[in-house]
Amino acid sequence: MSVEKFLEIMPLKNVIIYFIAINIIGFFAMLIDKKKAERGSWRIPEKTLLILTLLGGGVGTISGMYMFRHKTKKLRFTVGFPVILITEVALIVYWIM
Numbered sequence: 001m002s003v004e005k006f007l008e009i010m011p012l013k014n015v016i017i018y019f020i021a022i023n024i025i026g027f028f029a030m031l032i033d034k035k036k037a038e039r040g041s042w043r044i045p046e047k048t049l050l051i052l053t054l055l056g057g058g059v060g061t062i063s064g065m066y067m068f069r070h071k072t073k074k075l076r077f078t079v080g081f082p083v084i085l086i087t088e089v090a091l092i093v094y095w096i097m
Contacts, residue, residue, distance in 0.1 A: 003096055019056050026057030030064025030071070037070070046071075050080065058085030 007015075029052055033044040049071075053061045062081045064070065071077040 022052065022055050022057040023060030023063075026052040026060030027064040027067075028060075030061055031068055034068040034070035046076070049077070050084075053081050053084045056088065058082075058088060 026049075029044055029049060033049065036043050049061060058081060062085065065072060065077060065081065
């Protein structure tokens, strides 16, 4: 699908709103999981945090990870989140070009 066809279906304004929302959700998911970890209560599954990142929330989840110092010792997150984000940005740039 070309960029033009995609933007006919999903206007740029909606795409921007989506990315802002998914990153806010990712950021707060990291905060909530950190707070739950401190209390020893039920946690957000790691799979969910990875899915939020895959859905475009990489900036939010990475920001939350370092701001709240949560999951920073797990290689799966410290390497995985940035790799997902860089891959998504590269794919978007390639698709636009």
